[in-house]
Amino acid sequence: MAKKNRMSNEINAGSMADIAFLLLIFFLVTTTIAEDKGVLVKLPPWSDEPPPEMKLNTRNVYSVLVNAQNQLLVRGVPMNIEELKNNTKIFISNPNKQEDMSESPTKAIISIKNDRGTKYKTYLEVYNELKAAYNELWEEAAMAKHGKNLDELTNDQQKEIRNGIPLVISEAEPTKFGEEK
Numbered sequence: 001m002a003k004k005n006r007m008s009n010e011i012n013a014g015s016m017a018d019i020a021f022l023l024l025i026f027f028l029v030t031t032t033i034a035e036d037k038g039v040l041v042k043l044p045p046w047s048d049e050p051p052p053e054m055k056l057n058t059r060n061v062y063s064v065l066v067n068a069q070n071q072l073l074v075r076g077v078p079m080n081i082e083e084l085k086n087n088t089k090i091f092i093s094n095p096n097k098q099e100d101m102s103e104s105p106t107k108a109i110i111s112i113k114n115d116r117g118t119k120y121k122t123y124l125e126v127y128n129e130l131k132a133a134y135n136e137l138w139e140e141a142a143m144a145k146h147g148k149n150l151d152e153l154t155n156d157q158q159k160e161i162r163n164g165i166p167l168v169i170s171e172a173e174p175t176k177f178g179e180e181k
Helices: 016-030 081-093 120-146 155-164
Strands: 061-066 072-074 077-079 109-114 169-171
Touching (some): 061 081, 061 120, 109 120
16 A cells, blocks of 8 residues: 655744744844933932931021922921022022021031822922022032033032032931821
């Protein structure tokens, strides 16, 4: 009896693994991974020891509270975010030497405290306004002292300006949702 040659109904899948591997490599190489951008803050080194007790003159502390309804309370007074930058600049520089403002820019401390219900957008807006106040003060000091913008100064000159008006933003532990009214 003679054997009949029949064609098999199978598909040769030997190279399928190679194709899948090449596609995987292609997509890994061509895909862009979005990086999360956040607030760049230099944190102090970790320590198990509690921080030393510091006596702060309340005159030098500019407290900013943000509640769960995204409302600001600055030094006990309600304020809009639009007013925050200019008020912060006045507090830090104290041009009129008022008794309720900071003694000097080197002693000014900005304290920000949020509620856990505060929207991240509001937190960033508040933080950006506080940082913008420092940026403007640095620019004004650079123009007054050297007649140039801050970015046109040498590194030593920039450091001198920033040491004269140090950026001190203290973030307090957030309160529970709705605790700050």
